[in-house]
Amino acid sequence: MTRLLFASTPHFNAEYKALLLGRGEAVDGVEDRARAILADIKAGGFAALDAWSQKIDGVGLSPQSVRVTQAQLNAAMAACDPKVIASLERAAQRITDYHQRSKPSDDIWVDAQGVTLGWRWTPVDAAGLYAPGGMAAYPSSVLMNALPAKAAGVARVVMMTPPGRMHENPAILAAAKIAGIDEIYGVGGAQAIAAMAYGADPIAPVDVIAGPGNAWVSTAKKLVFGHVGIDSVAGPSEVFIIADADNDPAIIAADLMAQAEHDGLAQSILFTDDANFGQKVLDAVATMIEAGQTGPEAKISWLAYGAVIIVNHLDQAITLSDLGAPEHVQIATHNPEALAKKIRHAGAIFMGRLAPEALGDYLAGPNHVLPTGGRARWASGLSTHMFMKRTTLMGTGIEGLRALGPSGVTLAQAEGLPAHAASIALRLKAVDGT
Amino acid sequence: MTRLLFASTPHFNAEYKALLLGRGEAVDGVEDRARAILADIKAGGFAALDAWSQKIDGVGLSPQSVRVTQAQLNAAMAACDPKVIASLERAAQRITDYHQRSKPSDDIWVDAQGVTLGWRWTPVDAAGLYAPGGMAAYPSSVLMNALPAKAAGVARVVMMTPPGRMHENPAILAAAKIAGIDEIYGVGGAQAIAAMAYGADPIAPVDVIAGPGNAWVSTAKKLVFGHVGIDSVAGPSEVFIIADADNDPAIIAADLMAQAEHDGLAQSILFTDDANFGQKVLDAVATMIEAGQTGPEAKISWLAYGAVIIVNHLDQAITLSDLGAPEHVQIATHNPEALAKKIRHAGAIFMGRLAPEALGDYLAGPNHVLPTGGRARWASGLSTHMFMKRTTLMGTGIEGLRALGPSGVTLAQAEGLPAHAASIALRLKAVDGT
Known part of the structure; x- marks a missing residue:
């Protein structure tokens, strides 16, 4: 029963806490099977992907037909109400503008000791996006997941969505085309996450996986985290x-x-x-x-x-x-x-x-x-940051080496790491002869 | 046997691949027990923490003595070579300078349609850092993990390090004092990760856990990810x-x-x-x-x-x-x-x-x-970003509502979400009467 609560009443704090903590996120029983699917596809490649797709989605996959064709995308665009297409395009432009502005920037400088310092952001090589089927199949989510990757400069953006039903909702494929997604595959569930994380020739692996999904997808994403990046635990x-x-x-x-x-x-x-x-x-x-x-x-x-x-x-x-x-x-x-x-x-x-x-x-x-x-x-929230990574930069000539070197040697010795100390001390000696 | 490889030879690509992939990161057998430790301490609080510390580290914990005192920190400072202290202070200053410069910045603007857009970064309330004992006990790691949190503006920075042996290496506690860590506890392994993730009264939980550790620590960190943030899978x-x-x-x-x-x-x-x-x-x-x-x-x-x-x-x-x-x-x-x-x-x-x-x-x-x-x-790499989170901002008056509203209604209807459409359409109607 929906509550009308008064913050001024004695039991309010307990009631409010119960309200916040009352929702479950249980995924019991899913993890072991998701783990088995991942291991199987990692080892068995496309043949294993096909087998799991048959078993779970009832749809067999072939290397020739797993990828959505340009003709299928064009058909999806044509099947949509032009007003919807125009609104998706409008949305895509605004999302792109916002995310391009939020791209992190590089920096490089020379500090007072003559040490060059900085960092540089680069996009990942490939990003994967899962678009669920069923109730949660939202074209807006396709835009929201793909466009930050595109704004980040990711050269290869892949989307996977459950097979069979994807042509029932043409707006999903239309959104994918408007977002400029490079490869779209009809693969669903934990097996899609496996194919993106490990590859399943002809499907090449990606570096980061984003996008919503059911308990299978979320659990599989959490399990592949560390091998690839994931957007979040949703x-x-x-x-x-x-x-x-x-x-x-x-x-x-x-x-x-x-x-x-x-x-x-x-x-x-x-x-x-x-x-x-x-x-x-x-x-x-x-x-x-x-x-x-x-x-x-x-x-x-x-x-x-x-x-x-x-x-x-x-x-x-x-x-x-x-x-x-x-x-x-x-x-x-x-x-x-x-x-x-x-x-x-x-x-x-x-x-x-x-x-x-x-x-x-x-x-x-x-x-x-x-x-x-x-x-x-x-x-x-999801942003260009998810699809980029930072490389830190450091460089020095004689001045910086002299400024930092002696403290570096002291700390290396204190940590019991003689080769660290030698790596710095030999350079100090080469420069100053001491 | 260390290899001298020539990139010009026919088998080089295979040799190089084997070289890169040859290292293991196996943590078999650890996960189930780490999971049990986490669940136990989540449910049992400090008493469970004490029990696991006795079992694994051979050191019982009491709420009164688990926290390192200011007197112990001062003693650690005094026990260190002053040259080491000066070098740690030097390092702390340089690390702080770099990380303060790399703090992400806020932005807010009004776009051509009159829509206010932006984002704001705020530090997390509390960050936890694990400092391993044994071979990998490096004071430099204490600085490198704590100072980005401090530079980010985190008000409460907590450190945990295995009990018993921590006073053998005073430079660890000295580095913690120099870094300005707010609370230090003698708790080790997966049980420390549990205490930081879930709290164990009098130890309050944190929002983000960083720092290196053995397979127990890494596995426990991966398991609590999602409930709290973690720095990385190392x-x-x-x-x-x-x-x-x-x-x-x-x-x-x-x-x-x-x-x-x-x-x-x-x-x-x-x-x-x-x-x-x-x-x-x-x-x-x-x-x-x-x-x-x-x-x-x-x-x-x-x-x-x-x-x-x-x-x-x-x-x-x-x-x-x-x-x-x-x-x-x-x-x-x-x-x-x-x-x-x-x-x-x-x-x-x-x-x-x-x-x-x-x-x-x-x-x-x-x-x-x-x-x-x-x-x-x-x-x-670890940075201030790990200890901050971004809140996106959006606001609009009549002009922006008129510009975005109709497309929003179209997309909400296309996605089959009538209350989304009503939420926008009722405002358009209130403003323009249509």
Whole structure:
């Protein structure tokens, strides 16, 4: 039952903690089998990939037909509503602009001791993206995962999506074409992660794997982490909305339902300083659900994990929000920027009565792949950083060697590493004869 | 037997591949027990931590004495050679300077459609660092792991190091004091990772765990990844040296041994375009080993994984280096910067005949925690980024809503998400009445 909680009541802290920790992310029983699939395909290549695809997806794979052709992509583009194509293109441009601006920059300088220092970012050679089938097949996710890699300058971007059903949803392939994805394969689940991590000739391996997926995909990604990079460990998503009474309850209700309709495990919480407004939002949500104006998952999520929390003042909402470190915070108040500045832990913040999170899902520009389940305490959303790596640079001539060398020898000796000491000391001797 | 390989010979590619892939990183049998330790301490708190410490380290823990006191830190400082203290302080300053400069910066702007966009980096609340005991107990590693967290602005930096033996190596505690670490606990192995990830009252949990360790520590870190952030999956380290004949063979030999003496699984490879010089380096290495001028691990590493590779020209060394994507590349040639620019995959590059990797281990400034085992293809060294996270920002008024809204509604409808569409459409209607 959806809660109307008052932050001023004695049991509130315990209730709020239960609300935050109540959602499960269990993946029991999946790990051993995912591990077996990975090992099998690593050792057995394409033949093993084919066998697992038959077993799990009921679709056999051949090296000749596993890759989606240009003709299939063109057919998908043609099968889409032109308005959808135009909107995807619009979104792609805005996402690209944002991510290009957020590319990390190089630096190199000579310090006061004459030591050259710096770093350089380079894109990975190849990135892989998993696009799930079924309920969570969103063309917007294809854009959000592929375009940061493209903006980073990755030369080879690969996508895998379950076979069989991919032509049922042409917008997925259309988004892949608009994003400029270089290779698309009809391979699903843990076996797709194996093929991307280890390769399965003719499929070459990639360096980084991103993209959402079910428990099989998430578990397989976690297992290959270390051999390749992965974007994140994703769980069910959430929105915290901070709103005063000067909002239309029906609009805030729609915002809460927009999160809830993603997934029965999603969490939508409204913080408001006006109990009357909070009650109106609760009523508006009930109306939306009864009228069938949301997907069926919304009701499940809202009844299990939704809440309206009446705070004593809006600053208290900030404190409570930081405890949850949510994926999204939406601030619909007077002067939302001032409140946004006080938030320490959030994947993304949406500021203003006219800035719903749904715009961020599609085309505001920032990525919609964001840390969930409190991971915004330490993790960031998907960005060009995920598809680039930094090489540090150091160089020195005589001056820098003289400045750093003696301390280096002292520390090497203190650590009991004689060849480290010799590596520095022999150079000092070559330069100064001592 | 250490190899002298010629890149011009027919079997070279296979030999080189075997050389790169020959090192193991096996941690078999560790995972199940590490998982049990983590689950036990997560559920049982400090009492479970105490029990595992007794069982594994033979040292019981009490809430009163587990934390290193200020008096113990002062005693450690006093027990160190003042020259070592001065060198650690020097190193700390240079590492801090470099890492402060590499802090990512915030950005916020209004785009042509009137949409406010940006991002903001904030430090995590708490970071934990593991400092191993035994052979790999390096004060330089304490600085390299703690100072990026401090430079990032992390308010609470915690260190754990095995109990019992920590007072045998006062430089470790001295380095912790110099780095300004806030809390130090005598807890070792997987149980330390558990205490940092989940807390064990009076020890509060952290958000990110960094630092080297044995198979127990590495495995435990990988298992807690997702609940907290971890720095990397580390394996044995390596250096690739690219040197022409205008170097002193004894100096290059010392550089090779400096890497080899870290670990029997380390890898040192010299690429040179002069076979005669290559042979001289081989001889100089043999002399160093025979004369006992390195640690005993150096001989083990060199005989198993070392090599001198004679390339046809130095550009070929770049190509071969990128195939290995090594932790360190050292370039001792004429115009090393030109060669460095061509390298795509390396954790760190050292440029010039007077710039040995050993300076980077201690006090050049860049971090010495770097991706190993080919992970430089996709991973970066430790930096302030590890201890900060990015929150994306978006805001809009009427103009931006009108510009983005209709496309957002189109995409929400195409994805079958009615509440997403309503969240945007209701605002458009409120503003424009349509």
